[in-house]
Amino acid sequence: MSKSLPRIFSNPFLLVLLTVLIKIPVFFTNHIQEDSFITWRVAKNLLNYGVVGFNGEERLSASTTHLYVLVSTFFQLNFGDYFIYPLLIFNCILFGIGSFWLGKVLFRKDVINRGLFVILLNIVPPALTASCLGMEYGILFFLYSGLIYFGIRKGKNWAYLIFPVLLLWTRIDTVIFLGVFFIADVIIRKKLNLVFILGGIIGVVSVVSFNVIYFGEFVNHTISAKKIAYKNLTRNNSLEFLLYQWAYYGGLIKKYSLFTFLIFMGFLAALAYAVKQIIKDKTQTQFSIKVILLAMLAFALLKITVFAFMRAYFDWYYWLPRVFLFIIVLYYVLLYVPVRRKFLVPAVFICCLGLYGFQILQSWAIGYMEETQRMQIARDIQTESHGIDQSILLEPAGKIPFYTDLYTYDEVGLVNKKITAQIQKDENHWWMNSVKEFRPDYIVTIIYKPGDEKSYYKMTASDDIYFDSHYQFVKSYPIAEIHRNAPAILRWIYSIRPIGQDYHLYHLRK
Structure with a gap:
């Protein structure tokens, strides 16, 4: 086993294949996010009527993601009524590739830790939901990771140009991620990256122009509709409730309560300690990696906070921010916890496996309800x-x-x-x-x-x-x-x- 692990972990194909295989059980839970079917109906409408819309020849940006509509259209064109699971597997592959790229950023020469990081990251609950439930977040994580690896880490100009455009065509709210990592890039390189700025401008202008020309609106209709329909949908205006909501969406415990808030605060305190230790270290972690990890933390907390306090009652908005929080935790555990590897790895694996089982049961509970x-x-x-x-x-x-x-x-x-x-x-x-x-x-x-x-x-x-x-x-x-x-x-x-x-x-x- 000790000899086979390096061979598997050093082979990107086998490593990504392994990340896909461990997610297959999620498919048997019948848990597919409801809003995925909105995007897939838009894709079906594009095939049947040649119109980006939901109802026949009526043009409407009913999906929040233009790029994923096109990807879904491609899969429906090639697989017909049986497109769903090929598309879900494709999402899992993209998420696996993205996690491998981040593994190369964080563990450049450490093949064992890189492989462990990729496997463990892919079995935590937010990674499973982002990969397997049909939404656009497998693609989004792939693009996030591509910008970090090829752009921030390797300095490829093409990456600074292409990835921002694709991200903004996937979801317009990726401006939060782009803004945070633009600052990280400036800190690392100590200069403004004009190509990065150009990529962001092209992305915003092209998406907005398409919306205006094709749909006659600046933003996707879903954003406008939610703002109008939900303006009176406020469960509780108190600060206490907003803090409970912040913890509810930032963590894994799905209950609005003081207990959930205290657990999340405890997690953030432990995370702050871990980040402090990483920053203080002068031997294992390079300056650029420290900045990237801090950018991940800033992005995750910023998006969770902004969306929670804007009363965005949709769990999928928070999947990838939670993934980035787990990335920091795994990095710290694999490199900084002073426990011998033969004890540490089984303990971490058992912990992540427990979280994996937790998500399988939760998905089964939701999937059974939706199916019946x-x-x-x-x-x-x-x-x-x-x-x-x-x-x-x-x-x-x-x-x-x-x-x-x-x-x-x-x-x-x-x-x-x-x-x-x-x-x-x-x-x-x-x-x-x-x-x-x-x-x-x-x-x-x-x-x-x-x-x-x-x-x-x-x-x-x-x-x-x-x-x-x-x-x-x-x-x-x-x-x-x-x-x-x-x-x-x-x-x-x-x-x-x-x-x-x-x-x-x-x-x-x-």
């Missing part, structure tokens, strides 16, 4: 009809619209500007106004049925009469029943952290 509820709704609708000639009003706009191909009105307005317009006209009664104006063939409501006094589907007495006369109740999908029928280990997880909500399906009366 939202996917079942899609299957039930498919038995009657499907296609763009019929419509649906629902939230969220991921799996169900993707598998039914129905023309979609979503409650946030992410995939349909007509809903955004209704929200702007009447914040209180937009939902019922939309039902009356658009008369969708199917309606899916969350938690409550329309007309329930607790429901946020606000209706007057006449609205109630209108809805009952025009829509027929089809079926409820109660989350409690799904929890009760789950395997024993999942029932135990649901008792600790209930996942999901009730859904109700309605059909337009004929």
Whole structure:
């Protein structure tokens, strides 16, 4: 074993292959992030109608990522209906390559530590979610790592030009990463990098120009829609709650509580100690690596803090910041913990394996819920009809619209500007106004049925009469029943952290 490890770790192909193989179990959990299907529906729409949009020939930047739409289109073109797992494997490969590049940055000549770093990084929870759940974060991590390795570390001008453009075409919020690492590059090289600046300018100008020319808007519609739909969606305005949210999204414990906050603060205190030790060291860590690690820390904490305090209630925004925090932890543990390797490596591996198991169970819990509820709704609708000639009003706009191909009105307005317009006209009664104006063939409501006094589907007495006369109740999908029928280990997880909500399906009366 001791002889085979150096051969595997020194072979990039085998090392990346190993990172992909260890992620295969995640695919069997059926956990794929809902918003992935929005991007994939846009890609399908581009193939079927030649239009970047969600509903036929309507142009709309319903996906937050232009580059991933094109990649998804390529995979759908070549693999048809079976594109999902080839695309997920591709994402895992890109994440593995990115981690190998960072390993070469941090452990330039230390093959064993580099290999251990790559393997361990790829089994921690945020790496698994970023790689395997279908979002654009495998590509994003690949691009982040490419800029650090070929640009910041090796000083290649082409990298300073190409990677910023690709990053901004992947997600516009990568300006945070580019800003932090631009400063890091200036500190390392002690001069302004004009090519880096040019790459950023070309990226911003090209993305904004495309949005304006093609969609008639400066930023992706999803950003505008969320700002309008969520402006009153504030769970709690107190500083206490915002700090709990900061810890909730910065760490791994998914519970808004003082306990979560204290655990995260303890983690940050330990991380601060580790960073201090790395900075003080004058033998093992080069100055440039110290700056890169500090830039990773600054980026991670800055993005977590900005997005948490902006009330961005979407866990995927925080996956890669958590990955960068784990990178610093692994670097410190592998180089600075004063424990003999034969004890240290098994201990670290067991710890990371425990986190790996934690994520597998969490993904299984989520995947089981989605497969037996939202996917079942899609299957039930498919038995009657499907296609763009019929419509649906629902939230969220991921799996169900993707598998039914129905023309979609979503409650946030992410995939349909007509809903955004209704929200702007009447914040209180937009939902019922939309039902009356658009008369969708199917309606899916969350938690409550329309007309329930607790429901946020606000209706007057006449609205109630209108809805009952025009829509027929089809079926409820109660989350409690799904929890009760789950395997024993999942029932135990649901008792600790209930996942999901009730859904109700309605059909337009004929």
